[in-house]
Amino acid sequence: MFSNLTVVELASVLAGPAVGMFFAEMGARVVKVENKYAGGDITRTWKLPVESPDALSAYYCSVNWQKEIIFADLLHLPDRQTVYQLLQTADVVITNFKHGDDIKFDMDYETLKQINPKLIYGQITAFGTQSDRVGFDVILQAESGFMYMTGTPESGPLKMPVALIDLLAAHQLKEGILAALWQREKTGLGCRVHVSLFDAAVASLANQATNWLMCGHVPQPMGTLHPNIAPYGEVFTTADAQGIVLAVGSDKQFAALCRALKLPHLATDVRFAQNVERVKNRHELYKLLMPAFAAHPRQALLQQLLAAQVPAGAIRTMPQVFELPEAQNLLLHQTTPQGQPTTRVKTTVFTLSDT
Numbered sequence: 001m002f003s004n005l006t007v008v009e010l011a012s013v014l015a016g017p018a019v020g021m022f023f024a025e026m027g028a029r030v031v032k033v034e035n036k037y038a039g040g041d042i043t044r045t046w047k048l049p050v051e052s053p054d055a056l057s058a059y060y061c062s063v064n065w066q067k068e069i070i071f072a073d074l075l076h077l078p079d080r081q082t083v084y085q086l087l088q089t090a091d092v093v094i095t096n097f098k099h100g101d102d103i104k105f106d107m108d109y110e111t112l113k114q115i116n117p118k119l120i121y122g123q124i125t126a127f128g129t130q131s132d133r134v135g136f137d138v139i140l141q142a143e144s145g146f147m148y149m150t151g152t153p154e155s156g157p158l159k160m161p162v163a164l165i166d167l168l169a170a171h172q173l174k175e176g177i178l179a180a181l182w183q184r185e186k187t188g189l190g191c192r193v194h195v196s197l198f199d200a201a202v203a204s205l206a207n208q209a210t211n212w213l214m215c216g217h218v219p220q221p222m223g224t225l226h227p228n229i230a231p232y233g234e235v236f237t238t239a240d241a242q243g244i245v246l247a248v249g250s251d252k253q254f255a256a257l258c259r260a261l262k263l264p265h266l267a268t269d270v271r272f273a274q275n276v277e278r279v280k281n282r283h284e285l286y287k288l289l290m291p292a293f294a295a296h297p298r299q300a301l302l303q304q305l306l307a308a309q310v311p312a313g314a315i316r317t318m319p320q321v322f323e324l325p326e327a328q329n330l331l332l333h334q335t336t337p338q339g340q341p342t343t344r345v346k347t348t349v350f351t352l353s354d355t
Contacts, residue, residue: 128198
């Protein structure tokens with residue numbers, strides 16, 4: 001789709017490179033410029049203990065696929081001129097410089113639009129263009145309220161196991177760049193598209209934000225539970241020591257759950273018949289449901305629940321996830337010039353029909 005598009009990626013770590021990989025998956029030419037002085041993208045060194053010292057890290061490979069890689073020291077004039085030459089005919093540049101580094105390297109928007117007025121300048125910052133505060137994902141999870149809500153009262157605040165704020169910011173920047181490309185079709189001019197990690201995080205608080213803004217309810221750490229719905233997020237252990245999570249969102253679904261578990265009387269019990277009462281009495285309800293889950297192996301019970309249109313899911317490990325044909329279909333493979341086979345998951349999973 002974007003085979004005529006050239007994207008120059010001056011970004012590192014996760015958010016910016018994820019945007020670059022999106023365009024690579026869509027057929028664009030993506031040139032990733034890595035810091036020669038620092039040895040390249042820092043994530044090249046973010047390795048598990050089991051990874052070879054000579055191999056590209058799995059982290060780096062997660063968002064760097066089908067990109068042309070060049071190394072440059074942007075403080076070195078000949079290297080900077082090489083990047084300028086790329087930018088003269090590029091459509092998009094992606095940056096996530098620390099505050100002030102864009103100007104230090106002469107890679108700020110005002111400079112680059114003089115080189116190429118049609119260039120779309122995608123910029124990611126941590127806390128906005130006026131802040132010099134450095135931000136990594138866990139800091140943003142903390143500052144935006146996600147860490148406070150994640151975990152249980154016993155565990156204390158926990159971070160999510162994926163750098164989700166980076167990925168949310170990447171999605172925001174993709175959307176902004178696509179809008180800018182559409183605008184350029186009308187005006188013939190590029191523009192700057194800026195997203196901060198903080199804004200992307202707060203914009204994703206969704207119902208947890210409105211629970212506070214409209215009702216004065218301060219979201220508390222509830223583990224997997226949902227503050228407004230029950231049984232939603234409750235985890236049950238089956239006879240074969242596997243996990244199932246429920247996401248029952250309506251009274252109709254709850255009645256179907258009760259029938260599937262051969263507990264039909266619970267659907268008419270005044271403590272559980274309506275969602276508002278189930279939320280109040282969720283702990284008592286959990287104790288009543290638990291033996292029914294413990295009596296059956298997971299796969300058989302899950303099939304029974306799904307046949308009854310009860311929203312339920314298996315709690316899978318990574319190996320179990322990638323045993324699924326649906327997950328296998330999302331894999332992208334590439335062998336590096338050094339002969340290292342690499343695998344990652346697509347970032348672009350939507351499909352488009354021909355008409």
